[in-house]
Amino acid sequence: MSNDLSEVQIAGDATIHYVDDAGRYMGGWDVNPPDGAIEVDPPPAYADQIWQFPGWGPSxxxxxxxxxxxxxxxxxxxxxxxxxxxxxxxxxxxxxxxxxxxxxxxxxxxxxxxxxxxxxxxxxxxxxxxxxx
CATH class of the missing domain: 1.10.287 (Helix Hairpins)
Structure with missing residues (x-):
C-alpha cells in the first residue's frame, strides 16, 4: 500500500471509492487503489461511517x-x-x-x-x- 497521497482523487467521474476489510473508508481513486481495497458505491456522506456490507452505518x-x-x-x-x-x-x-x-x-x-x-x-x-x- 502506497503512502503517496497524490494517488487520492477528491472528485471525478471515474473515481471509485474503497473500504478496507473492516469497512473503514479508505478514499477514492481513479486508478491503482491500495492492495486489499474493496470497492463500494456510493461514497460515504461522512468519512467516519463504516461500510456494513452493504450500506453505510451511522456517522x-x-x-x-x-x-x-x-x-x-x-x-x-x-x-x-x-x-x-x-x-x-x-x-x-x-x-x-x-x-x-x-x-x-x-x-x-x-x-x-x-x-x-x-x-x-x-x-x-x-x-x-x-x-x-
Whole structure:
C-alpha cells in the first residue's frame, strides 16, 4: 500500500471509492487503489461511517452535530417555558404554555445542558432528556 497521497482523487467521474476489510473508508481513486481495497458505491456522506456490507452505518460526526443542534433549540424552548411559568405566577395564562412545573423544567434544563460529549448515551437520540409531561 502506497503512502503517496497524490494517488487520492477528491472528485471525478471515474473515481471509485474503497473500504478496507473492516469497512473503514479508505478514499477514492481513479486508478491503482491500495492492495486489499474493496470497492463500494456510493461514497460515504461522512468519512467516519463504516461500510456494513452493504450500506453505510451511522456517522458519529453527524449524530453529534444533530444532538448539539437539538440541545441548543431545546434550551430556547426551556427558557421560553420558564418565562411562561413566571407569567402564570403573575396571574396570566400564556396560550403556548407546556405541561410541567417550574421545578420539572429546571431539572430538564440541567439534563439538557449536560446532554453533550461525555454524557451517558450521547449522541444516541434515544438518550435525550425528556420534557416534563
Amino acid at each position: 458519529l460526526i453527524a449524530m453529534r452535530a444533530a444532538e448539539d443542534l437539538w440541545r441548543e433549540a431545546e434550551l430556547i424552548v426551556i427558557a421560553n417555558q420558564l418565562d411562561a411559568l413566571e407569567e402564570v405566577f403573575a396571574g396570566e395564562i400564556p396560550a403556548d404554555i407546556l405541561p410541567g412545573t417550574r421545578a420539572q423544567w429546571l431539572a430538564h434544563r440541567g439534563k439538557t445542558r449536560n446532554w453533550k460529549e461525555g454524557a451517558e448515551g450521547y449522541p444516541n437520540l434515544m438518550g435525550r432528556p425528556v420534557r416534563p409531561s
